[in-house]
Amino acid sequence: MSTSRLALLGALFLFSFSSACALGRMEQNDPLDAAAIGALQPGKTTAREVVEALGAPTEVVQLGRRTAYRYDATTTKGAVLFLVVLNFANVDGRSDRLWVFFDENDVLSHYGASFGTHRTQYAMPWEDVHEDGDNAARDADRAGVGTAGGGK
Amino acid sequence: MRQGGHRRTAIGLVLVATASSGCLSYHRTxxxxxxxxAALAELVDGRTTLGQCLQVLGAPTAVLEYRGDGMALVWSWQDEDQWGLEVSLPVSDQANVNFNLDLGAADRPGAVLWFGQDLVLERWRRGRLGELIPRRVRPASPEESGG
Known part of the structure; x- marks a missing residue:
């Protein structure tokens, strides 16, 4: 067997034992519009105006005479490290979520919003993905986020 | 002869081990x-309003009906990890024998806040959701309920 063929076989043998990694990302719905949510005014905004601004809700809940609408979006990032016989995988999923509450006259009484889709990270299982510094840095790149809410 | 038999068995085992693939995995979600x-510690039963809760905690994961015009707000999250062992042994060109062994499983942690008709916090609890929220039962059809 020639030296070059031996080298090729050796390289293939080493390659078969080398590590690999994979990244995946999944998104459900568009991230919520923080500016549109900031314009909501408890005691004034109607259900019709909310739907005109934000579109159809994901869920509607009847709460006696009141109603609540849910809007949401989710981003999930997955990372896998293959080490042949030992594999590591991590999934980090976060959501933008908005709940709007209406009184019996379909006028907004309360709302609560959380924004998390931009905080999702590719990471390994042993890494902390909820560090305050990481969250703050990502929040700085997206205007108007954090948690928001209130009532009349 | 006996030595040759051992050698054939050893070679056979090595071939099976080479053909099969097995791995240990650690997965975190x-x-x-x-x-x-700190945010939960600010809540005061009988005083904190729905608006104040939403301002501090943001949007809940779910909203449930509670005593007519009241409501229960549910926050939940997940941080689960598990080790797994996966072995796959090819038994033919089209089929594999494989099994998974999962060593971890847990209920989701969360917090529930209950509000009465006046939308003032009645109480809140933190723990496993299965213990905080009664299991929801599918409404029975008239035939099933005998009505």
């Missing part, structure tokens, strides 16, 4: 972020 303890 984190969905949403836990509510900060």
């Amino acid at each position: 984190r969905i949403d972020e836990p509510l900060p303890d």
Whole structure:
């Protein structure tokens, strides 16, 4: 067997034992519009105006005479490290979520919003993905986020 | 002869081990972020309003009906990890014999806030959702309920 063929076989043998990694990302719905949510005014905004601004809700809940609408979006990032016989995988999923509450006259009484889709990270299982510094840095790149809410 | 038999068995085992693939895996899933303890500590039963809760905690994961015009707000998150062992042994060109061994499983942690008709906090609890929220039962059809 020639030296070059031996080298090729050796390289293939080493390659078969080398590590690999994979990244995946999944998104459900568009991230919520923080500016549109900031314009909501408890005691004034109607259900019709909310739907005109934000579109159809994901869920509607009847709460006696009141109603609540849910809007949401989710981003999930997955990372896998293959080490042949030992594999590591991590999934980090976060959501933008908005709940709007209406009184019996379909006028907004309360709302609560959380924004998390931009905080999702590719990471390994042993890494902390909820560090305050990481969250703050990502929040700085997206205007108007954090948690928001209130009532009349 | 006996030595040759051992050698054939050893070679056979090596061939099977080479043909099969097995791996140990560590998998962690984190969905949403836990509510900060400091924010929950600000809640006062009988005083904190729905608006104040939403301002501090943001949007809940779910909203449930509670005593007519009241409501229960549910926050949940997930941080689960598990080790797994996967072995796959080819028994033919089209089929594999494989099994998974999962060593971890847990209920989702969360917090529930209950509000009465006046939308003032009645109480809140933190723990496993299965213990906080009664299991929801599918409404029975008239035939099933005998009505």
